[in-house]
Amino acid sequence: MEDIEDLLVGNGGAGGEVAPGFRLPVAAAVGINPKQTKKKKSNQDSVPKPSLSIPGTQTIYIKTFGCSHNQSDSEYMAGQLSAFGYVLSDNPDDADLWLINTCTVKSPSQSAMETLITRCKNAKKPLVVAGCVPQGSRDLKDLEGVSIVGVQQIDRVVEVVEETLKGHEVRLLTRRTLPALDLPKVRRNKFVEILPINVGCLGACTYCKTKHARGHLGSYTVESLVDRVKGVMADGVKEIWLSSEDTGAYGRDIGVNLPILLDAIVAVLPPHGSTMLRIGMTNPPYILEHLKEIANVLRHPSVYSFLHVPVQSGSDSVLKAMNREYTVSEFRKVADTLIALVPGMQIATDIICGFPGETDEDFAETVNLIKEYKLAQVHISQFYPRPGTPAARMKKVPSNVVKKRSRELTAVFESFTPYTGMEGKVERIWITEFATDGIHLVGHTKGYIQVLVTGPETMLGTSAMVKITSVGRWSVFGEVIEILSQANNVVTDVGRAVENSSCSNPDSCACTKEPEPCGCETSSCCGQVQEVENPVSASAKSSTQSSQNLIGWILRKRKNLHEADTAGVLEFKEQQKGALARKPDWNPVDKILLGGVFVSLMTILGLFLYLGL
Template sequence: MSEDLEDIKVDLQSRSILPSKARQEITLRPRASKHGTRPISSSSSSSASSASTVDASTTDPLSQNLHLPGLASIYLKTFGCAHNISDSEYMLGLLSTYGYNIVSHPSDADCYVINSCTVKDPSQAAFINVVREAQSKNIPVVVCGCVPQADRKVKGLENVSTIGVMQIDKIVDAVTESLQGNTVRYLSLRSGLPSLHLPKIRRNPYIEIIPLSTGCLGNCTYCKTKHARGTLGSYPISEILKRAQSAIKEGVMEIWLSSEDTGAYGIDINTSLSTLLQRLTREVVTVETGVMLRIGMTNPPYILDQLSSVSKIMNLPQVFSFLHVPVQSGSDNVLVGEGGMNREYTRRDFEKVCDELIKSVPDITIATDIICGFPNEKEDDFKQTMSLMEKYRFHICNISQFYPRPGTVAARMKRIDTKIVKGRSREFSTLFNSFKPYKKYVSTTQTVFFGLESDNTKTMSVGHLKNYTKVLVPIDLEIRGCKAEVEIEKGERFHISGKVVPNSVVRLVALPKEDSEEKKETETEENCDEQNYKVVESCVGDGCGETGCSSKGEEEKEECCGTGDCQSVEKVEEEKVDTSDTSSFTDVKFMVAVTLPAVAGLSLVIYAIVKSLKRR
């Protein structure tokens, strides 16, 4: 029997089904009913680390519904920034390659995987609600991302498996163990970064998100993300170029460079964002590829010395002239004063960034973030922030009320009265919503890049100008992956709309594989529905900016307006314990039908295991 299993393991590895650091043992356990009691070991946590096996002499494996890849289905939900979305895409790629089925609806799942965000209270509360939903159905849960990494003692995660931000390649182990009734924790920090070359399933086949780095060099008093992502760790330029080359070969239309702070990229490895961008646009993302490059969120301090070179890059035809630069406040007292945010730049520094970009990059879109009601914010500080908004009249701004995140310096500060904070938030939102930034486009003809997006009604195709302004035209599935000239007829608050100029459509990249010719006629409406990813008029950023819009009551409603994807570390040992089950934001629904050859190969392996056990 052991020889048979050893042969099977060798066969699995030769088929490249297992990830590089996959489990070293193949374990078979009974699968409990989805709505019944799941298997629970009676042994202590210390003995749980060694896997138990099925006794073939007393159990007929053919009579059991085994939780094995190829049989189990996984639902993944993501909260937060573009970096989180990229991590989720890698985890789904690993799960799919291993043989798990990926489903788009939680009711079809045998296990939930939830990638969490710790930026604000509402995002954490929302994901905890999803955990409780799964637990109420007795479905195993694996929680990933910033929340468990930043604080593994978070209430509600006591009996679920957890994976930290540096351990995304452990997702197969975590899901497999969770389906077998165990709880595992992979939260230790390790040298090196997760590989950029893991299997990946993109939420949008046309958009490749490449994390340039993880962590940052700042120490903002309100930020919980630093507790999770840690200090800056940058990927080598060569690895980023290889990832971009692979993505272009796979047919993407946009490459997003994501980071907690793109401006700081490379400081730890003696290079810079400017150097990376020059090589990317010269060697990989060239005009001839038809691929557009989008630079992710940067804080002011580390972009100041690179403004000239970055401006030149954003003037290239293959680079979106869009940049997210969060300011958070227009007052130096709040930014760098005693009891403030410790943002490491002044209002004047931020103004230098804006002034240089506006002067050097025609029609650039600058997005920003504002936090209303920081503990040391006085009325005059708030008025200074209002004046900054009035001066630049940003097209896109994420307006948040201050949230004290547990464990941060700001959480220990005395808070401003809630009524005052809400009043300031409303006043700021009223000013921001009074702007009419897109009227200037009416009666002009603009070049628009169309991806896979459609609006909420599914009657309009959604594209973007070079400055990433959102453009709506009557729905046309054939325009996906193309650029076209559009006559602009209306300028709304958060988008413009018009009609495509006849004979102006130029295909840049092929339609995704699922849109084959034989499917177009019969699945037009379904495909439109599937691709309604909604980059939406909210949530701008990448790393740790303000992420998502909360749908709360009128008194607490936040304004997150624009277009885009918004936003000391505790070392813990890896551990595994047996336990019994107890108990917007971007909802990334991956609509994927897994038909990879690996599944077929794995089915043969499962059959061999079961047949061998039955012979016993």
């Protein structure tokens, strides 16, 4: 099967090179599998029937696995499909076609993808698979007979969907340029822009499959990224997440570096912090030479004092086997320098338990490192051998030992109480979403500590001053004191309109759902791997945000109905009381009618008395 690019360049029939963004007629622009159109009649019932509807009128279900970069890709694909007229739905049964954006970081994600593909095939739904799995493992058996769009082909998703709906199998996997940043986008959260600053990486980790899919480092220009930041702020975005497989490696292929980009972005951010910047996952090797510059950016009032720096192991021998290109002492230098130079600095890290060759002594060094820093966020995962990687050929640690080490490290991490002492403090937070319990709103401090508050949905997208009322293991709880004006940072009194956080068991309250960090790294919220929710159509988006969780949604509705019923009863009682207290106000017509009724009654009474005599 040919890739579409083979048909577009040279003798592909399109008259030479095609200008970026130019959309050819479908017949010339999409490579069609010739075998798909020659199937025997007896097999026709086993494949999705070609759609006879007008392109752009069907319903699309999008499912996303993996990192924030994948989430951004899905939002771009959803935006293009929506702009072309397709309806986006979060209900797979109602959809005419499924689009699955895949992750190849860990086996569980790929297994979930394979289950979903099987379900789609059984439902005889047309299917398009995107993301790292088909890009890095294009010969996977589960992808036979399935249309594929590569990680750098997301700007061609409309054409792939059109041809797939017609019953054709299409594959786009080869590309020499990066997709444009100004494509239409449907964000999962309208207040958060996930901005990919580069694709691929410079590393060669022995366990990583993502490099096979995302490839070598390719960076967007500083100018294009700054223009995108300006554009999304004009759209009302309140948080910008810089995302990539390795943020720290940005620009080394085009003669710039991460501090240059950060300085350029910070220069266009509002100085009063109405829009916040979050710097994405950064491996130690590429920020060691820029620590002071990055610390200076992290101190800026419009930048979260938070950085995700994966260490993966506390043992230098294991790091060498992983080919991580740094030592434990270099990780310590990164952490110690940032903590010393940035007030309230919060660092998250990753650990892989049971990497091939890890001894009990190696693992003990990892435990000691985690105990030393007592970081509030540590993403712990067991080693999963990815096919085609060097680590998959290494001698494995027994699975029971891997599980035991994972449980032991998790217990150590969960014994920390990182937020103790915050009770009573007043913090500024930025509120962008609902918690998964469907009751609380989620805000973050400048150190990106999660704060759960209660309040109306209109508080989403605002910044507020809160008093911390209680702390849990994964979040803190606050009472909103004041909402800050976005225009000039003036404090506006909201006058106790917001109730105190009312979680009876703070540790049981849900964390916010966030995508996993990019590339080779793994992430979790409250120690559990998360899947990213699908982008949805604009018409369904507001209802989705207000009902993140069915039980939570019911609780919110029940609370509102109870309050409405109570208010109605009180109002009715007040009306009754007022009616009894008021004196009748008779107008002339009322008096005449009442007199007529009285005369009639007296006449009838007189007749009865007369007849009775």
